[in-house]
Amino acid sequence: MSDNTWMYRRRRLGNALALVLGSLATLFGLSWLAWILWVTISKGMSALSPALFTQLTPPPPGDGGGLANAFFGSVMVSLIALLIGTPIGIGAGLWLAEYAQRRALGTVVRFLNDILLSAPSIVLGLFVYSLVVKPLGHFSALAGGLALALIVLPVVVRTTDEMLRLVPSTMREAALSLGVPQWKVIVQILLRSARAGVVTGILLALARITGETAPLLFTALNNQYWNHDLLKPIATVPVVIFQFAMSPYDGWHALAWAGALVVTAFVLVLSLLSRLLLARTKVTHD
Amino acid sequence: MRPGDALFRVIVTAFAALIPLILLALLAFLVHDSWPALRFNGIEFFTRNAWNLGNQYGNPVTVRGEQVMPGASFAILFLIVGTLASSLIALLLAVPLGVGAAVFLAEAVPPRIRTYASLLVELLASVPSVVFGLWGYVVLIPFLSRHVYPHMARWLGFIPFFGPPSGSGYGLLTAGIVLALMCVPLIAANLREAIENTPQELREAGLAVGATRFEVVRKIVLPRLRLPLIGVSTLALGRALGETMAVLMISGNALNILPQNIYSPISTMASFMVSQLDSALQDPTNMAIYGIAEIGLALLLLSLLVNALARLLVPRSLSA
Structure with a gap:
């Protein structure tokens, strides 16, 4: 050879x-x-049943019961986070894409946003602890929502910025040449055509905060009972999973797994959905 | 400028200004909250293994101008060692896996299936950390401590830090493995994108002179990606450093001891902040809470450093 x-x-x-x-x-x-x-x-x-969504978290030794209050708490805390984080995030993203496109200041803010995006969530929790929990004197759903809003914000800023920059500048020029005020161009034309992308960002942010646990331990804490007072501690699914998982009771373990299944399924569906949305429509021109 | 435009511009500028302001406030609050601890602990905070709340039933004493319980001391060398060691083990495991997966997905999988295959790998990244922790706690730890670690300790014992005792399963290596699972999708996704962005002409030129597919990857594609790879790995490191829940549930939560081998229990800065919150809130002088704030400050600065470095190395379009 x-x-x-x-x-x-x-x-x-x-x-x-x-x-x-x-x-x-x-x-x-x-x-x-x-x-x-x-x-x-x-x-x-094996622990999934209608009771999971209708009954409260059981006291130890944790037989029967469900996670209804924790689901409610997670929805409330996430809603607060989205209500605070989304408008601010879209606004800041608009500024980055439309007013700071080729300015040094824009580059700096973009960089700082990336840094905020990767800050450890536990530190954000600690920040809200001393910002809200300490002055109020107690843990609260509001503080939990605020901590999660700090996670939502940079995600939304980033996607809004990127999606708006994908809109061809001819659209801006065409609208401006017709004498449309700039704010109307941005809100009614650019934001509309980048709609799918911005929604993707919000879905991604929601996926990210749904499983978040550490910052909630410093802010929303936990609650064994039904609570709809935003100024009181509230149960959330990830925190309850953690508490139940580390306990010695079989009933609590089963509920922890059921909660984990629901949360994981929800997050997987959300991130699948956002990726498909992103892959199909980079920017739509309707 | 029309009044409507001016108003709109002021509003979005104010929103954008919030980003630097939040970061500044984050730093300012943490420095403010940890100030008494910074004064009380001094530099010894980083050089000794002594996290001790002191005698909680005694009367507070004044040390270096700060009120503390008698015998209290706060020093976290073991947390720094635990954090760095677990994150480095995670990187050592995740980088080769991530690179292998990225190369395979970008080069060997037909484009039609590629989207779905990479989607599956990236889905691993969206599993919540508390679910990783639950799985690690209930399933992985019993498996490793019964079927893997004893054999590793026996057969790999000649390597430093690999010898017995093989421990209970809660510890450094377990934390490293789970952290690696969280880092692999991040590395694979970003690197795959970078590989796909390599100009097609370069690849064709390589193939035209008779290189095999793998030779093109190794000699043409990967050398161009050295910097992005370092950047993405640094990004993954930043993520591993700040990971809290999974580590909290599987690391063994060691207190004031350094790991003796890779099976030893550890704590990380992030997980320790959670595990100590309850007892710190009981400290009547609040010094323990200030100490936790100081850990948070140190963790924030460490992660700012690592992430700033990563962002400077990774082209922005890549770092998802």
């Missing part, structure tokens, strides 16, 4: 080997996902 053939075979082998290693790495990664999902589904399904 000549040197050349040998070399050729070796290179072919290297190619095949790399392919095998790459596919193994991918499969390995996916197998963990499959493991986690399988465990969550199999353990969560």
Whole structure:
């Protein structure tokens, strides 16, 4: 066998080997996902029942009951976060895309937004703890919502900014040349055509805060009872999962798995939805 | 400028100004809250292993101008070691896996299936951290401590820090593994995008001179991505450093001890802040709460540093 053939075979082998290693790495990664999902589904399904959504979290030793108050709390806290974070985020994103496009100040704010985006959520919780919880003297749903709003904000800023910059500048110019005021151009034309992208950002932000636990332990804390007073501590699903998981009671464990199943399914659906939305419509021109 | 336009501009500018203001307030509040602790602890905060609330039933004493309970001391060397060690183990595991997955997805999977295959990998990133923790606590730890760690300790014991005792499963390596699972999708997603953005001509040029597909990747595509890869890994490091819940549930929550081997229990700065909150709130002098704020300040500065570095290295379009 000549040197050349040998070399050729070796290179072919290297190619095949790399392919095998790459596919193994991918499969390995996916197998963990499959493991986690399988465990969550199999353990969560057995505790899934209508009572989960209609009954309160049970006192120890935790037989029966559900997570109704925790679901309600999660919805409330997330709503507060979205109500605060979304308008501010869209506004700041508008400023970045329309008024600070090629300015140094815009680059700085964009950079700071990225930094805020990756700040540890526990530190944001600690911040809201000393901003709201300490002055009020007690934990509250409002503080929890505020902490999550700090997570929503940079996500929405970023997607709004990026989506608006994808809108062709001819649309701005056409509208402005017709004598439309700039704010109307931005709100009624640019924001409208980037609608799908902005909604994607909000969905991504919601997906991110749905499973958030650490900042809530410093702000919303937990509550065994039904609570609709925003100035009182409130139960949320991730915090209850944590509390129940670390307890010695089988009933609580089952509820923790059921909660984990619902939260994971919700988050997976949200992120799937947002990605499909993003893939299909970069920017629409209607 | 029309009044409507001016008003609109003022409003959105005010909203945008909130971003730097929030960051400033974050720093200012943490410095303010940790000020008594900064004065009381001094530099020893980072150099000793002594987190001790003191005698909670004694009378407060004044040390270095601050009121503390007798015998109290706050120092977190073990948290810094735990945080850095678990994050580095996570990176060591996640980078090769992430690169392998990214190369495979971008180069070997047909474009039609690629979107869905990469979607699956990225879904791993959206599993909530408390669910990772629950799974780690109930499923992974018993599995590792019974079927994996004892064998590792026996057969790999010649490597430093790999020897027995193999521990209970709660510890450094378990935390590293779970953190790695959270980092792999981040690395794979960003790197795959960068690989796909490599100019097609370069790839074709490589293939035209007879290089195999893998040779094109290794000699043409990957060398151009060295900087983005470092950036993405740094981004993943930033994420691992601040991860709280999963680590809290599986790390063993060590107090005042350094890990003896990779199976030893640890605590990280983020997880310790949560696990100590309850007892810190009982401290009548509040010094324990100031101490927690000081941990938060240190963690924030560490993560700001790491993330700023990452953002400067990664082209912006990549860092999702």
